[in-house]
Amino acid sequence: MNAFRYECLASDGAARLGRISTAHGEIRTPAFMPVGTVGTVKAMTPEAVRATGADIILGNTYHLMLRPGAERVARLGGLHRFMNWPGPILTDSGGFQVMSLSELRKLDETGVTFRSHLDGSRQHLTPERSVEIQRLLDATITMQLDECVAHPAPEADAERAMRLSLRWAERCRTAFSERDGYALFGIVQGSTYPSLRAESAQRLREIGFDGYAVGGLAVGEGQEAMFATLEATVPHLPRTAPRYLMGVGTPSDILGAVERGIDMFDCVLPTRSGRTGQAFTRRGPVNIRNARHAEDPRPLDEACRCPACRNHSRAYLHHLVKAKEILGSVLLTWHNLTYFQDLMDDLRGGIGAGRLATVAAGLRETWALGDIPPA
C-alpha cells in the first residue's frame, strides 16, 4: 500500500503544482473535484467523468447516509465499487448539508440532530458518526465535522462556531482509523475574521491532519472578501499538506484561489449549470437557452475537446435544452466538466513553467471578451 503523501513539484508565487498519492491513485494539483452527490456525478457515467480529466470526485455524506445508507454501501464493497469509480474519493462530513437541506435541525456540543428531507426520520450526526460513515463509504479522504456559519456572522458567533469546530476536529482525529493511503482533513473556520482564521489554522496544525480545508467561504461574502480571507489563512497552513477550498467555485474564483496557494476545489457549478443550460467557455459563460443560438451551427467552444463541442452545434444544444431533453443535460454537463478540467490543466501547466501570471492574464483577457458575435 502507498502512504497518503503530498509532494509540491513546483511553485510560482504562492501557487503550487503538486501531486497527492493515495490508496486509490494519484491526484494532480491544483485539482477540481466534480461533485458526485449521491453516488453519481449527475448525468455522467464514471467513465465519462474520468475522460474529462478528473482524478478525484467528491461524495456527499448527508445524501449517502440517507439513501442508500452507509451500511448498505459498505456491504456492497464501498462507494468506489458501488459507483464504479476506482479513483480517489473525498467525502464531506455531512454537516454543511444538514444545515442547508434538512428540517428541524438542532446543533449542540454532541453534534447535530435533524430530520431527513426524504422521509422525515430523526437522525443524529456526531463527529464520531460522521467519521464512521465516511469509513463505511471507504472515502479516500475523510473530512472532519464542522460548523459553518452563515454570512454575515457577528464575530462572537463565528468564534463560537470555530471553537466548536476545533473540538469536533479533535474528536474526529481520535475517531479516525489510520489506513495506508487514506487521509483525514481538518477544516479552518472563522468567517472573514483574520485572527479567527489564523487561530483556527494554528490549532488544527497542532492537532495534526493530512490536509487542511478552508471552509465557510463562498457563502455570500463576495470574491474580494474570499480572497482576503485566503490571504489571511493560507500562510498559517503547513507547506507539506494539501489545501482545499470547499465549495468553490467559478473559473475566476478558482484562478484567484490557486494564485493564493489553494490545491483542491469542489463545486456543483459545472454540473448544476449543465442541467439548466448554462455553459462555461473560454470566452466566459454562455446561456444556451438564449434565442441567438437557435440557428447557430457553430460549436459552443471551438477549442473544446468534449463531445458536445466536437459533435454538435449550438443550435442543437439550444434545442435539447429548450425541449428539456436528458441529452441536453448530459452534453452540457460533459462540456462544463471538461472546461473545468482543462482550466486546471492550464493552471498546472502555468505553474510548472513558472509563468502562471501570463497564463492567468490570458485567461482573464479571453473571459472578458465575452461570447463570440452572433453568427
Next chain:
Amino acid sequence: MNAFRYECLASDGAARLGRISTAHGEIRTPAFMPVGTVGTVKAMTPEAVRATGADIILGNTYHLMLRPGAERVARLGGLHRFMNWPGPILTDSGGFQVMSLSELRKLDETGVTFRSHLDGSRQHLTPERSVEIQRLLDATITMQLDECVAHPAPEADAERAMRLSLRWAERCRTAFSERDGYALFGIVQGSTYPSLRAESAQRLREIGFDGYAVGGLAVGEGQEAMFATLEATVPHLPRTAPRYLMGVGTPSDILGAVERGIDMFDCVLPTRSGRTGQAFTRRGPVNIRNARHAEDPRPLDEACRCPACRNHSRAYLHHLVKAKEILGSVLLTWHNLTYFQDLMDDLRGGIGAGRLATVAAGLRETWALGDIPPA
C-alpha cells in the same frame, strides 16, 4: 448515389433476412429502429445509439414540425446533421401523434387541423405538407400520411379511414420528390378486418411504394389479433420491398411478427421503460425499482454487453432509479436498446442459418424462466 434497394438474403418460413441499401447506409433486417422523438433518442448520445447496434433510427414529424420546426432543421442541414446521426432515418407522417397528443384536432378530406400541445398554435397537416416536412428533415424514408382508427373500430369506420388513407397515399406519392437512395412507404390500414387489410395492401401495391408498413396495430387489439392481422396482410405485400410493423413492440411481439414476415420495427418501449426502471433481459422483464434488488451485487443481465451490465450492479441501478438520477435513465435506456438490438441480431442469425424455430424456442423458454432468484 445508391438506389434505395431491398434484398432478401435468406428466408426461413415466412421470416426474411435482408438488407436495405439507402443514401445514408445499409440497414440489416429484421431491424429495430430506436425512436428519436424530437431530434434525440432520449437519454442517449448518437454514438451510444450506434454502439448498441442500431442501423436506423426514427424521428417524429409531429414533434419536429413544432420544435425546432422543419424549415429550421433544413437550414441547419437536415436532421442527420442536426442530431449528428449520419445513418438512415425514417420519419413518421405526424398523423398518429396529431391524433394522440394535440388538442382540438379535426380531420377532413384535406388533412388534419390541430392545435400544438406546446403553444396552442393552429396547425394544418395535409398529405402534401407531411411529405414536404419529411423532405425538409431530409428523411431517408418518408411515411405517407394516414388515418389510424382506435381499437375497437366498427368495420364501417375502419373502411372509411382505410379508404381515406388510400386517397392520401396517392397524394403523398404525387408529392414525394424522388431522390436516389430515398424512399416513400405506404401504410396498410383496415383495423383487424382481413378483407379491408387485403384491399388496402393491394391498392397500395397498385400505387407503388418503396416499402409497405402495417399501421393501426398495437393499439389494444392484443397479440393474437395482431398476429392474425399480420397473417391476413403480409401475403398481399410484394416480396421485393421491406415490410414495417409500426409501433411494435415487446420482444415477444417482435419475434412473432418476424416469424410472419415483418422486416422493420419501431417502438418507444425500450427507451420509455428505461426512464421508469423497467428493464428487458434474456430472462424477461425486470423492475429494477423492486426492493429485492437493493443489495444485489449482480449485473442486470450477465450475458449483456452494455455499460449498465458490464460496469454496474443491480443494487446501483436500483439506487439511481429510486433517487431519480439521470444516470439511471441513461444506463437503463442503454441496456434496453442493447437488448433489443441483440434480439434482432439473434433473429437475423437464426433466419440466416435456417434455424429460426430453434432460436425462437430458446428465446421463449428463457423469457419464461423469469428473473434470476434473489441473491
